[in-house]
Amino acid sequence: xxxxxxxxxxxxxxxxxxxxxxxxxxxxxxxxxxxxxxxxxxxxxxxxxxxxxxxxxxxxxxxxxxxxxxxxxxxxxxxxxxxxxxxxxxxxxxxxxxxxxxxxxxxxxxxxxxxxxxxxxxxxxxxxxxxxxxxxxxxxxxxxxxxxxxxxxxxxxxxxxxxxxxxxxxxxxxxxxxxxxxxxxxxxxxxxxxxxxxxxxxxxxxxxxxxxxxxxxxxxxxxxxxxxxxxxxxxxxxxxxxxxxxxxxxxxxxxxxxxxxxxxxxxxxxxxxxxxxxxxxxxxxxxxxxxxxxxxxxxxxxxxxxxxxxxxxxxxxxxxxxxxxxxxxxxxxxxxxxxxxxxxxxxxxxxxxxxxxxxxxxxxxxxxxxxxxxxxxxxxxxxxxxxxxxxxxxxxxxxxxxxxxxxxxxxxxxxxxxxxxxxxxxx
Numbered sequence: 001x002x003x004x005x006x007x008x009x010x011x012x013x014x015x016x017x018x019x020x021x022x023x024x025x026x027x028x029x030x031x032x033x034x035x036x037x038x039x040x041x042x043x044x045x046x047x048x049x050x051x052x053x054x055x056x057x058x059x060x061x062x063x064x065x066x067x068x069x070x071x072x073x074x075x076x077x078x079x080x081x082x083x084x085x086x087x088x089x090x091x092x093x094x095x096x097x098x099x100x101x102x103x104x105x106x107x108x109x110x111x112x113x114x115x116x117x118x119x120x121x122x123x124x125x126x127x128x129x130x131x132x133x134x135x136x137x138x139x140x141x142x143x144x145x146x147x148x149x150x151x152x153x154x155x156x157x158x159x160x161x162x163x164x165x166x167x168x169x170x171x172x173x174x175x176x177x178x179x180x181x182x183x184x185x186x187x188x189x190x191x192x193x194x195x196x197x198x199x200x201x202x203x204x205x206x207x208x209x210x211x212x213x214x215x216x217x218x219x220x221x222x223x224x225x226x227x228x229x230x231x232x233x234x235x236x237x238x239x240x241x242x243x244x245x246x247x248x249x250x251x252x253x254x255x256x257x258x259x260x261x262x263x264x265x266x267x268x269x270x271x272x273x274x275x276x277x278x279x280x281x282x283x284x285x286x287x288x289x290x291x292x293x294x295x296x297x298x299x300x301x302x303x304x305x306x307x308x309x310x311x312x313x314x315x316x317x318x319x320x321x322x323x324x325x326x327x328x329x330x331x332x333x334x335x336x337x338x339x340x341x342x343x344x345x346x347x348x349x350x351x352x353x354x355x356x357x358x359x360x361x362x363x364x365x366x367x368x369x370x371x372x373x374x375x376x377x378x379x380x381x382x383x384x385x386x387x388x389x390x391x392x393x394x395x396x397x398x399x400x401x402x403x404x405x406x407x408x409x410x411x412x413x414x415x416x417x418x419x420x421x422x423x424x425x426x427x
Contacts, residue, residue, distance in 0.1 A: 028111050028135035038129045045133065049140035051103035053115065053131055057092045061122025065090040067284055069259050070103055071236040074113030075179045075211040077103035106155045106181040108139045153177045158185040165190040169203035176208045182215035189220030198222060204230045218242045223249045231255050231281065241265050246272050254281020261288045268295050275302035282306040292316040296323050305329030315339045318366055320346045333357050341366035343374040350378040358386045364393030375399035383407035389426035
């Protein structure tokens with residue numbers, strides 16, 4: 001072999017090695033649920049589990065991203081430099097780009113992750129797109145096969161179902177930036193008769209900016225998931241059922257998101273989000289369900305501007321489908337609420353909140369002295385395009401003086417709501 005050919009061969013080998021070392025993508029294919037509107041222009045998942053996706057806006061106009069959240073084996077992330085906080089609103093011009101960075105792959109080898117993007121298009125219509133990544137990659141997380149403590153800054157994946165008879169929390173998160181992917185596995189407790197005030201499936205205390213996903217948590221004597229003073233939490237695709245008290249209880253967990261989850265058949269309420277006067281903040285409940293809980297479907301206390309409850313299914317319970325107290329600047333939209341014992345949506349001391357596109361039916365099953373939407377006190381609230389029909393309650397819509405500033409397009413027959421000037425009757 002001549003000297004020249006040897007140099008060419010060496011250069012070729014070095015080039016291949018450089019490509020193998022620097023090539024950022026494992027064996028993962030990314031796809032968009034609507035490639036003609038939000039098209040993938042580039043994507044990477046490197047050997048360390050870092051995910052980046054570049055998307056182009058082909059909708060023909062400006063879009064406003066109202067929220068985004070990761071699921072499956074993906075966690076965290078930023079969009080054009082902004083975290084997926086509830087109050088963020090990212091505008092993308094026609095032909096502009098959405099650049100997702102700092103997403104973590106959390107898995108043991110197989111990859112099945114998603115990025116859900118909720119936005120309003122140039123016609124102000126609500127839209128959703130899902131970016132999926134599937135394939136295989138190097139493991140990035142520690143396997144968990146029994147109850148244990150999860151340490152700050154680490155990634156964990158459940159490798160099998162866990163069943164416990166202990167009277168304490170099974171999985172405890174300590175410190176910030178913990179990522180737990182249950183991988184569809186179950187965490188099952190001892191049942192409601194054992195130490196009802198201490199038995200929990202997953203617990204966190206003063207642990208910020210963590211992610212919990214793909215978990216089934218049931219049969220715990222207190223709460224399925226309990227988070228205390230843990231802001232910036234991201235919880236997706238979780239099922240919390242048959243727990244003695246609450247499915248999920250989040251106390252002082254501002255700027256958090258719960259999405260694509262189920263909170264059913266719990267002994268008190270499906271979900272309680274309780275901030276305080278000094279730690280109020282935003283919260284988002286999106287694309288989830290709370291059904292057949294003993295009392296309330298979902299309850300919220302001290303929510304700030306930017307909070308949302310959107311696209312949820314809520315039914316059953318002796319009291320209220322959803323209960324809001326000391327809430328301001330919140331959007332409650334496109335929820336289906338049925339078969340509540342008292343009110344479908346109850347607002348107490350609520351200001352500058354918008355209710356739009358909600359459907360309420362068969363409300364007041366146990367006490368007719370309520371309404372599909374019942375505003376007990378507050379000011380500056382708006383009701384638009386809600387439908388409250390076929391209820392057992394005396395009123396379909398009820399609000400006290402001055403609690404509603406405007407409203408139109410609502411469909412209801414029995415309306416007792418000063419300030420709500422336009423309302424069509426139920427068919």
